[in-house]
Amino acid sequence: MNFKAILAAVAATAVMSGPVSAQDKSDWPESFTVGTASQGGTYFAYGSGWANYMAEKLGISGGAEITGGPMQNMALVHTGDLNFGLTTLGPARESMEGKSPLAPGMKMDNVCAMFPMYQTPFSITALSGSGIKTIDDIPDGATIGFGPAGSTSDTYFPKMMDTLGVKYERRNGSWSDLAGQLQDGLIDVVAFAAGIPIPAVSQLEVQTDINIIGMNEAQLKKVTDAFPVAAFTIPKTTYKSLEQPSQVVSMWNFAVANCDVSDDLVYQMVKLTMEHNDKMMSIHKAARSSVPENYSKNNVLPWHPGAARWFNENGYEIPADRIHP
Template identity: 65%
Template sequence: MQKITALTFAVTCAITGQAFAESHVDRTGWPDSFTVGTASQGGTFFAYGSGWANLVAEELGVSGGGEVTGGPMQNMALVHTGDVQFGMTTMGPAAESLAGTNPIAPGLQMTNACAMFPMYQTPFSVTALSSSGITSIADIPAGARIGFGPAGSTSDTYFPRMMETLGVDFERRNGGWSDLGGQLQDGLLDVIAFAAGVPVPAVSQLEVQTDVNIIEFTEEEQAKIIEAFPVSAFEISAEAYTTLEAPARSVSMWNFAIANCDLPASFVNAAVDVVMSDNERMVNIHRAATSTLPENWDKNAVLKWHPGAAQWFKENAGADIPDSMIHGM
């Protein structure tokens, strides 16, 4: 795994770290450093996760950074075991992990990963080169080589099933988003099926280098997927990509930041405060963070909340979180 640390930590530790240490927050039990499990380079999880990791490190004066992982499924496992302190997951993989059906560790109920804060919705979108002539799901030829992202990712877990539900016959390929984008451009793939916050960095890069088609679902396709999977209707805004001239019909699944449930409540509370108290800074990290808002706390109906996070949302967002949904209560 590749770790992206907070490069500015040494400078900010003397300033923000000292200021934070002089505050009345109880730092008992705080770790000396922390890691945020993200996903592969070129995807939104990596950019978003590395950004908020660095932001928290700078503000709290604790060394920390993002780490490349296999995405939501692996992050649930890493946070549950405490191999990383924080991570990011999607509600579908989270539910499977709690039920013990995470393919990384079948039978293990990953109940020591707690909800931390709402991130954004993950739209499911399909991209092909314009030169392929593929402009709709129905255009995808039998036996098409489709890249579904890293093995075990949200995209790899759900998009192949969605394609099968829509009657698409394909060869399944896996890899990091940047790598798959290069393969599409080189003609080694016919289609990439992305499940990532928009704009997906790999798609934005492709737009700069070549002409692409961002393929939306028809109303009938969208309805069929919503009926079969834990997703909701979503529109990718026309402003997300230069290629789009109008919003693109899609489906989406919510993402949440997660914390190891055994972390000190004061540490998690302070980290949540850094992220949730200034949305403009988060949007500067990634545009998907426009949905990283306190009022979206209610989009979690799967994971138990970390006590420190629950306290923040109760006090600052009027969250009505029942005790049964808070870890340890």
């Protein structure tokens, strides 16, 4: 083939590839929104940073929405009110089975997994001056802040406290609001469930002396036997207030999409997220676990076809029966 023929072939290829690219984007939304949770929590920091990153790289408008957290995100993504959201696998399972307190009986089965985020540790924070250093020190009738209504913490932490024999008064609110109430002496304890470091806890320990409370071996066994959680160690370096690693329990989080969102858009989003962990780490340190190897932690949600395409292309096998049709 002579030089002119080569040029003609290259030009023909370029012409052919243009419409394919345009067609791939024809079903993309003009903008997108990611359901996160309350301000002061890891979901909001992680989700808003990820939305900005996607919008910048993909050239479409996108942002985060403050929500009640995983349960509400499942509902909003299922109905299509939001394109994307962040959820924890425990609330995701309850929502898919029609057991969400937000919509009892509605099986939220139009929500698909995109990529693994991180583990949510369940940890307790109290003011040092309270004298509460262990779970057994929490006095009967103590007021405990469990985060936004319907959040992962609000869904599971009260049940965990019941299992451990703690008698308490329940308080809901955003993490930043509950941290302020703790500092002002209006509540006794905040039961946090969020990726670490939790912004509200980091801010608290700058402003006052706090105790970050873990579980002993007997408490760990009771909780892991009763709930879909696993033992987790909060490293000593996570917070200045920790004098040693803290033993707690945790639950996995995944980013999700409405199953009808463009396959190509989800593919591009997963590619940008999974292939650039350094960028994700700059958004939030919890993203150290936002790596493709952790795709196997999802044993609840069907995979979005666009996400499954990226994982299967890169050697992380997702069988056909785990992919949304």
